[in-house]
Amino acid sequence: MPAAAFFDLDKTLWSCVGEKVFAYHQLAQGGINLKQFLKIISLQLRYDLHMIDGTETLKRRILSELFAGESVRPCLDVYDQLFQAKLSRAFFPDMLGQIDRHREAGDKIVIVSATIDFIALQVADYLKADECYATVLETRQGQFSGEVRGPIPFGRAKALIVQDYAHRNGIALDQCHAYGDHWEDRHMLKLVGNPVAINPDAKLMRHAKQNNWETRVLAPSKYAGFSYAKRFMPKRIGKSS
Template sequence: MALAIFDLDNTLLGGDSDHLWGEFIVEQRIVDPAVYKERNDAFFNDYLAGRLDIQIYLSFCLQPLAEHSAEQLVAWHAQFMREKIEPIMLPAARELIRKHRDAGDTLMIITATNRFITAPIARAFGIDILLATECEKADGRYTGHSTDIPCFRDGKVTRLDRWMLENSQSLDDSWFYSDSINDLPLLSLVDHPVAVDPDDKLRAHAEANGWQVLSLR
């Protein structure tokens, strides 16, 4: 059984769920609108440029989770799914997932975005296996800190290696679909790397190495 791995943001989604969550909590005035938006946009630009400091970003973006109850966060997330995520779940992405499912492949989403944001999105795509950046909890509430290795750049490889060891899986005949140069470490390991609506750096690398370039838009 082959492993079909999908990045989430700007790959299966026609947008970035992490950045959109920041915009959502600004619009709902859950955070200070002006201050939070400026920093959220700056971190997003750092990510796009390939220079994001993931630990500094996580300290910023996870703090609002610690300031509200789990029940309130779930309610907000349901609204976020309706307003921000469902409209950007790409039909062609659903079809690609269906193709791999019909082939009997093991489906996985691997994403740097945290599990609070992404777990409901993975369920909406019908994918049970999710490797994401983990959010620490204590006494049923988020602490505002991450735990484990962030699922970002080389961290995706580390987290995937551990999962494969625990689940007796391998990368034989494996696929990975991603839009971002940040995912070059994992793209370089699989048998079938696919650049999906890629950023300029990833497109250049894919074309230079004869990788498939695909659009789901």
């Protein structure tokens, strides 16, 4: 019977938060203003501190403010340049090796992430993933509408996506692996026979130990804060890169 490996993206496959790095870059280039930048950072802080109530609503509102009316092609071009020059170096080597092992075993590689689609899809293409689920920004006539199409793959919604994928593809979840770093990833992790917590936050670490889940702590250890993100920024903001 076929099996799959389900991967969260930020702080699981790579050691950064893609939207945060993109925000730093856009701030440095004048693509967003300081007020917009701080809203993005506040959203990530709420997530990191497990202030989950209202997080999805807040994310939809911020994405609407940032992208409504923006032309799609220039935005994608900016991100593609950032990915090729910088972000493609942010993957955990151990996780790249893990993907190779799953592929050699014949497992489907599936990315399930709440990050915006053009970030996640670039990663999926780079890693040659079989499927990718992310927050889909709606477009109309070459512009972002400011709306999100479909669910945001976060918490229980991420688990539902995994269940649906398994059902449609005849996959037994007890034969599958899943990888995540955040407490909210537990909903996905508990579905599979082989859950793995990658650099788990404190709540997920406790939960993983209580349930005898595998945990892995991967280098670099500083993967979330400004000291790491500024490596990917133009020298106008971060002098060391």
